[in-house]
Structure formats: structure tokens, C-alpha cells
Amino acid sequence: MSISKNISRRKFCHTSGLAGLAMTIPLVSSGCASLESKKRTFKTLEEKTYNPRLIANEDGFTFLYHSGDDLGANDLKTYLSRWKDTNVDMVAYCVAFGGFVTFYQSSIADPIGTGYKTSEKIEQNRWLRNRERLVREAGDYIGLVFSFLKEMGIAPVASFRMNDIHLSEDPAGPLAGSFWKKNPQWRIGSSYYLDYAVPEVRDYLRQLINEVIHKFPDVAGIELDGMRTPVLFENGKGQELAPLLTELIRQIRTDLDAASLAQGKPRYVLRVNVPRSPELALKCGMDVATWDAEKLVDSISPGCYGTDFQIPIERWKAFLSQRTLVHAYFNSGRISSQYHSLEEYRGAAANAYATGADGVYLFNLPCFDEMAALLLRPIDQPTFPPPQFNAQCWHPDLSRSQQALYELDDPNNIQRKNKKFLFYTDQMHELHYAPEQADIQRENPQPTDLHFRCYEDYSRVKEIRIEIKTVSVSIFDQFSFSLNNQPIPSSCVKRLHAPGGRDRRIHATVLEPYSQYIIQLTSQKKLMQPDENLLTVTLVKQDPDVLGKIELREMELFVNYC
Structure with a gap:
């Protein structure tokens, strides 16, 4: 049963019960000694497959590419053990990306590293060397992944990145693959994206999916990762050409059902990652309403490339049937190159559950291991477990962030725990980032609402x-500032100023000279609404010698219970 059927927004806000957590690593203290977690209810593999609450995405190349040299089956098992005994129900493991290359031994596409036994780049060598060692030891990298995950009681799903363009960094390199290289006429204009209006592109993906389903008996289903990247058709033609993508998904659903029947297995799940709103998804060619009406997909994950703390889940739930689950899609960070703290994960999840989400989808969590790979270590130290990356540079303590794996599957787990919410962070392209932009034009300064x-x-x-x-x-x-149309007393506001702005010596996101306002609302709690809120910023005195616009950026809301 979905969260939306059990807990309303208001009831969620005022529920104080706590569900439990079972874990093999020490609990990180939330600072509230009275809120110790308890063991969660056991779930069968079938329940995790058909009603997952917490899904984690693995990109497939963190292990092969970033982790180290000469890695074998035992290393892979230790690497994957991060998910064991957590509250993760399902892992969507990337098996194909780029244009297309595969992480498994494919008879259709190029396995990663094909034709690149020697390279000037150390990490590129690892793709082939580590994968080949796994082939020698266990037959196949991906097959071993699915076997280990199922052994740990986690539902393994094969994730296909529909238009991942990491290959743009090296179009002649190993990420491109012969299918992409040999068929420039099947791309969208002069871009790196494959064009799903081309029948051969759609058929190629379908062939790969069929290959995986028949090759790996432990896989529980398929994920189409439409968020890597949601550029499937020529700009402006997504809605017009959406029936082509729907027909592809219809064919994939038929193939999956035929395979499960022939193999005597339960129904394979089919899930899709989509842009944040129904309107934006349709604009990209993803007609989720039709998929739901025809019972083609089991779940979707709406979101954007940087974590959106305001995904309009309620708009999805308003028209989807209860059989199509909606998992809020969170990346590993929102501000460019800055990973999430535990409190930020809690904040994003709390907002998603309050608006009806059935669960949470975590993308790019293995990036934490990529950070660990940047640290010096003794050369004879085992690759796994990696060293902890604890609050270095501008990042939070990532060892604490990983406690999200024990909390985010249930809204009760995060009740009355400290949270942080992020808004108005990046001014980026609408397909990848939340549409939150706010500024004040100096030539005609008007109060601006956030x-x-x-x-x-x-x-x-x-x-x-x-x-x-x-x-x-x-x-x-x-x-000056007001909250929900009520002025905030100046005594509650403190201003700090950075005359040099912010550059890449201290943060990856560059800012012009800026001020940071710290607005203490503890004595003004009555101004906050347990729902939608409005912060209004007014330029009350202007520097007469400066032109242009003032950007309002990186709004952070801290809600602390202890």
C-alpha cells in the first residue's frame, strides 16, 4: 500500500511515532538521545521487488573505473556489501550507457573498454582490465552483481541510461561505442544525443533489454533511465513524438511478459526515471499518463539532476492510478559539486512524503566512494571498504550522509529529526534542474517572492x-524580508558579506560579491506555514553606482529539533 493512502500531508506533519532501523554500521547520533531507532519490519524479496520504498541507483563504472586496479570477485562482493542490512529494497544497476556500450559481455553492443586495451589514461585502462578479470573469475561483471544483490535480499534491476552523453568528453573514446560512432545520421542534429525518432535507435535499446533479460536469471526487472538524459527527440517535438516512445515501452512490456511466462518467473518490473513534472515529462516525449492507463510501467521516479526539494508529487498522484508507484528522485547533491548532508536528505524526503510519494530514489550515491578514491592511503591497504571522506573542502561529513540508507524508506524514521532544505541553488537548464530563479532588477527594483x-x-x-x-x-x-506577507523584525536578521565573492579556490560554484543573510525565526515560528511558504525580499536602499541584476541564491532552511 502506498504512503499516499496511509498518511495525509497534515497527518504526516504531526505524526510523532518512530519506526526502526536495522544496520550493521554504528548509528550516527542525531543529537536527540531519546530518538533511538528500532529494528524495521522484515520484508521479503517479493515485497521489495513489487513495492519498494527505498531504491538506490548504481552507475556501474564507479567500481570498475574509480575504485582501483586489479579488482576481482571478492572486491566486488565487498563493494556491494554497502547495501546489505540497510533499508534499501532495490538497486537499479546501470548495465548500458553512452551510445551504447555495456558493462556486460554483449553480443549486440560493445562491452566497455573494447578496443582500448592500452590507453594514456590510467582509469580508462581499469574499465577493461577489471572487467576482464571478473569475466575470468565469474563469467561476467553484471551477472555477478545481480547474483550478489539477490543473495543479500535486495531486488536487482538492470538500468539502461537512455541518452547518457559522458561520451562527449571523448567522442572517439571507449564510452561512445561503435553504434554511436558509425551512425551520426541517427543523432539529434549536431549533438551527441541519439534520436529516438529513429526506429533503429529504439530497436537497438529493445534488443539490449531482451539480451539482459535472457542472459541474467537473477534480474528482477528493467529501468529506463530517462533522466540520463531527458533529451530523446529534437527540441520542441517531444510531445508530438511521444507515441513513438510509448510504442517502444509497449513492446518492452510485451517482451518482459513473454520472457517471464517462458521462464516460469513472476512478472518483471518496468520502471522509468522521468523529469520533475507531468508537463515537462510530456514535453520530453514521456507520456506517463498513457503508460499508466495501459499498465505498462510499475513505477516512475520524477526529479531533476540536482535534487529538487519541491518535486510536485501531488500532481503526479492526482492522475496516476495507485498501481503506478511514484518515488521521488534525489541526486547526491543540489549545489554544483557539493554533496548532501544527512539533514538535507531528510529534508528532501520529508517534503516528498508529505506530498504523497510512495518512496525515495537515490541517484549517484556511489559518488561518495569517488570522493574516497581521491584520498591518499597506504598502497597495500585493501580497496574496500574505502576510507571515509569526512567533511573536507566544502562538503559535509559523507560518513553521516550514508545514514540516509537507514532512514529514508519510511517518513516515520525522519520525524522530529534535524533537517535542512535547499531552494534556489542553481540557475540551470529546465530539463535538469528545478525551475527556481529569483532576482531583482536594479533599473526597476520590485519585491521578489521566493x-x-x-x-x-x-x-x-x-x-x-x-x-x-x-x-x-x-x-x-x-x-528587508517578510514571510508569508508578515514583516520579519530586523532584530532577527544578521548580515555577512564576502567582498571578493566566491571562486573555485573555496567552492565549485562561483559567485560575484555577495551578502549572506541569517534570519532567525525561532521566536517567529508563527510566521511559518506547515505547507507552502513565501519569502519576500525587498531592496530598500540601492547602491546608485551599480547596474544590472541582483540574484537571490542558495536559500537554506534549517529546522532543528535538538
Whole structure:
């Protein structure tokens, strides 16, 4: 049964019960000694397959490419053991990407590293060497992955990245694959993207899916990763050509059902990652309403490449049947090149569950291991488990972030725990990032509204504060703030200023000279609404010698219970 059938938004906000967690690593203290977690209810593999609550995505190449040299079957098992005894129900493991290359021994596409036994790049050598060692020891890298995951009681799903263009970094290299290289006429214009309006492109993906289903007996289903990347058709033609993609999914569903019948197996699941809103998905050619009406897919994960703390889950749930589950899609970070803290994962999940999500989908979590691979270590130290990357550079303590694997499967697990919410962070392309942009034009300065969601029970909160940056300002620019149309007292506002801005020596996201405003709302909790909120920023005094616009960026909401 889905979350939306059990817990309403308001009931979610005011529920205080806690469900339990079972784990093999020490619990990280939340700072609230009275809120110790308990063991969660056991779920069968069948329940995890058909009603997953927490899904994790593995990109396939973190192990082969980033982790180290000369890795074998025992290394792979240790690497995958991160998921064991966590609350992760399903792992969507990438088996094909680029244009297309595979991580398994394929008779259709190029296995990764094909034709690149020697290379000037150390990490490129690993693709082939590590994969070939796994072939010698166990027959196939991906086959061994699925076997190990199933042995751990986790549902393994084969994930296909529909238009991943990592190959753009080296179009003549091993990520491109012969299918992409030999058929430039099947790309979208002069871009790197394959064009799904071309029958041969759609058929190629279908062939690969059929190959995986018949090759790997342990796989529980297929994932179409439409978020890597949601450019499937020529710009502006997605909605018009959506029936082509629907027909492909219809064919894949037929193939999966035929395979399960022939093999005497339960129904294979079919899930799809899609852009954040129904309208945007359709614009990209993904007609989810038809997929649902025809019972083609079992679940979707809407979101954007940077984690969206305001995914409109309620709009998906309004028209989808209860049989199609909706898992909120979270990346490993929102601000460019800055990974999530545990509190940020909690905040994103809390908002998703409050708007009806059936669960959470975690993308790019193995990036934490990529960070660990940047650390020096003794050369004879085992590759796994990797060293902990603890609060270095501008990143949070990633060892704490991984506790999300024990909390995010159930909204009760994150009740009355400290949270952080991120809004208005990146001003990027709409297909990949939340459409949150706010600025003030100096030539005609008007109050600017920033909309944000939060569904916490403020009566139990010990501290609430907002931090927000005004970018491209001098010390002579002054601002006032109101919350839900009520002025915030100036005594609650503190201003800090960075006259040099922010450059790549201290953070990957560059900012012009900016001020950061710290707005303490603990004494003004009555201003907050347990739903939609509105922060209004007004330029009350302007530097007369500066032109252009002022950006409002990186709004952070801290809700602390202890």
C-alpha cells in the first residue's frame, strides 16, 4: 500500500511515532538521545521487488573505473556489501550507457573498454582490465552483481541510461561505442544525443533489454533511465513524438511478459526515471499518463539532476492510478559539486512524503566512494571498504550522509529529526534542474517572492532559521524580508558579506560579491506555514553606482529539533 493512502500531508506533519532501523554500521547520533531507532519490519524479496520504498541507483563504472586496479570477485562482493542490512529494497544497476556500450559481455553492443586495451589514461585502462578479470573469475561483471544483490535480499534491476552523453568528453573514446560512432545520421542534429525518432535507435535499446533479460536469471526487472538524459527527440517535438516512445515501452512490456511466462518467473518490473513534472515529462516525449492507463510501467521516479526539494508529487498522484508507484528522485547533491548532508536528505524526503510519494530514489550515491578514491592511503591497504571522506573542502561529513540508507524508506524514521532544505541553488537548464530563479532588477527594483515548501510540526521545533545570499551586491545595498506577507523584525536578521565573492579556490560554484543573510525565526515560528511558504525580499536602499541584476541564491532552511 502506498504512503499516499496511509498518511495525509497534515497527518504526516504531526505524526510523532518512530519506526526502526536495522544496520550493521554504528548509528550516527542525531543529537536527540531519546530518538533511538528500532529494528524495521522484515520484508521479503517479493515485497521489495513489487513495492519498494527505498531504491538506490548504481552507475556501474564507479567500481570498475574509480575504485582501483586489479579488482576481482571478492572486491566486488565487498563493494556491494554497502547495501546489505540497510533499508534499501532495490538497486537499479546501470548495465548500458553512452551510445551504447555495456558493462556486460554483449553480443549486440560493445562491452566497455573494447578496443582500448592500452590507453594514456590510467582509469580508462581499469574499465577493461577489471572487467576482464571478473569475466575470468565469474563469467561476467553484471551477472555477478545481480547474483550478489539477490543473495543479500535486495531486488536487482538492470538500468539502461537512455541518452547518457559522458561520451562527449571523448567522442572517439571507449564510452561512445561503435553504434554511436558509425551512425551520426541517427543523432539529434549536431549533438551527441541519439534520436529516438529513429526506429533503429529504439530497436537497438529493445534488443539490449531482451539480451539482459535472457542472459541474467537473477534480474528482477528493467529501468529506463530517462533522466540520463531527458533529451530523446529534437527540441520542441517531444510531445508530438511521444507515441513513438510509448510504442517502444509497449513492446518492452510485451517482451518482459513473454520472457517471464517462458521462464516460469513472476512478472518483471518496468520502471522509468522521468523529469520533475507531468508537463515537462510530456514535453520530453514521456507520456506517463498513457503508460499508466495501459499498465505498462510499475513505477516512475520524477526529479531533476540536482535534487529538487519541491518535486510536485501531488500532481503526479492526482492522475496516476495507485498501481503506478511514484518515488521521488534525489541526486547526491543540489549545489554544483557539493554533496548532501544527512539533514538535507531528510529534508528532501520529508517534503516528498508529505506530498504523497510512495518512496525515495537515490541517484549517484556511489559518488561518495569517488570522493574516497581521491584520498591518499597506504598502497597495500585493501580497496574496500574505502576510507571515509569526512567533511573536507566544502562538503559535509559523507560518513553521516550514508545514514540516509537507514532512514529514508519510511517518513516515520525522519520525524522530529534535524533537517535542512535547499531552494534556489542553481540557475540551470529546465530539463535538469528545478525551475527556481529569483532576482531583482536594479533599473526597476520590485519585491521578489521566493516560494518554498516545508511540512514540519513547528510547535516541536527548537530552532528555525533561513540563510539566503544576495549576489552582485555592495555593502551599500540594503534589503528587508517578510514571510508569508508578515514583516520579519530586523532584530532577527544578521548580515555577512564576502567582498571578493566566491571562486573555485573555496567552492565549485562561483559567485560575484555577495551578502549572506541569517534570519532567525525561532521566536517567529508563527510566521511559518506547515505547507507552502513565501519569502519576500525587498531592496530598500540601492547602491546608485551599480547596474544590472541582483540574484537571490542558495536559500537554506534549517529546522532543528535538538
